[in-house]
Amino acid sequence: MKIDFKGQVALVTGATRGIGKQIAEDLEKAGAKVLLTGTDKTLIEKLNKQAKAKKKKKQYYCVDFTNDSSVSVFLQQIENVPRIDVCVNNAGINNLDFVEDSKEKDWDDILAVNLKGPYLLTRLLARKMKKNRYGRIINISSIMSIVSRPKRSIYSTTKAGIVGFTKAVSNELAGHRILVNAVSPGIIITDLTRKNLTDKERRSLARQIPAGRLGVPSEISSVVLFLASKLNTYLTGKNIVVDGGFIDI
Ligand SMILES: NC(=O)c1ccc[n+]([C@@H]2O[C@H](COP(=O)([O-])OP(=O)(O)OC[C@H]3O[C@@H](n4cnc5c(N)ncnc54)[C@H](OP(=O)(O)O)[C@@H]3O)[C@@H](O)[C@H]2O)c1
Numbered sequence: 001m002k003i004d005f006k007g008q009v010a011l012v013t014g015a016t017r018g019i020g021k022q023i024a025e026d027l028e029k030a031g032a033k034v035l036l037t038g039t040d041k042t043l044i045e046k047l048n049k050q051a052k053a054k055k056k057k058k059q060y061y062c063v064d065f066t067n068d069s070s071v072s073v074f075l076q077q078i079e080n081v082p083r084i085d086v087c088v089n090n091a092g093i094n095n096l097d098f099v100e101d102s103k104e105k106d107w108d109d110i111l112a113v114n115l116k117g118p119y120l121l122t123r124l125l126a127r128k129m130k131k132n133r134y135g136r137i138i139n140i141s142s143i144m145s146i147v148s149r150p151k152r153s154i155y156s157t158t159k160a161g162i163v164g165f166t167k168a169v170s171n172e173l174a175g176h177r178i179l180v181n182a183v184s185p186g187i188i189i190t191d192l193t194r195k196n197l198t199d200k201e202r203r204s205l206a207r208q209i210p211a212g213r214l215g216v217p218s219e220i221s222s223v224v225l226f227l228a229s230k231l232n233t234y235l236t237g238k239n240i241v242v243d244g245g246f247i248d249i
Pocket of ligand 1: 186
C-alpha cells in the first residue's frame, strides 16, 4: 500500500507556515499538484517565482479570510480551476482573551478564518467534486473542539463548529464519493503555540501528555495524507484526534 497523489490537485489553506506548510510539502512529495494559500502578497509573489523557476507543480494564492474582497478574488480563482481532488482547510487563528475582555472584532476575525473560510470553500468545491464524482475534504480542528482552557472561548467555538460542519457535510456528500473529516491536533510546535504558550507552559503541558512531549507538524500531516488519499474509502464524518494521548475521549 502506497500513498500516491499523482494526477491529483490538492488545495491547502494557510500553507506558508506550520502544519499547513508540512501538509503541502508532503502532498507535493506524494505527487500532487498543490494549490496553496498565504496572506502576505509579497511572499506569495516570491514563492510563485521560486516555484516557476524550479518547474514545480505548485501555485500560491494570496487570501486573507478576514477581508471580503480578498476572499471573493480568491474564490473566483479557485472557481476557474477545473478539478480539485483534495481540500485541506487548515488556515486558523487564535487571539487569547478572557470572554469579558474579548473584542467583537476578534469574534468576527476568528470566525471568518476558522469557520467561514472553510464553509465558503466547501460550498464551492462540493459542486466541483460532485461533478468529478470524487473528493476528500479535511478540516483542521483542534482538541479545543472537545476540551478547553481559559481565554479560548472564541477559538473553541470555531473548532467545535467546524466539527459539526464536517459531520453535516459528510452526510450530504458521502454518496458522491466525497469524504469529509476533521483532524484535531493536540499541542503541536508551530508559530501559533510559540505565540500562545510560554516555554514554561509548554514544558508543563509536555509532562501532562502521555507521549511525554508536544507534537510536530509531520505527525498531523501523516494522518491528513491518509484521509486525503485513495486509501481512505470508508472513513467520513469523523473528528480524528492526534494528541499523544493528551485528552480522554
Ligand atoms: N499548533 C497547534 O498546536 C495547533 C493545535 C490544534 C489545532 N491547530 C490548528 O492547526 C491549523 C494550523 O495551525 P498552525 O499552528 O500551523 O498555525 P500557524 O503556524 O500560525 O499558521 C497559520 C496559517 O494560517 C494562515 N492564516 C493566518 N491568518 C489568516 C487569514 N486571516 N486568512 C487566511 N489565512 C490565514 C497563515 O498565513 P500567513 O503565514 O500568511 O500569516 C498560516 O499559513 C490551525 O487551524 C490551528 O487552529 C494548531
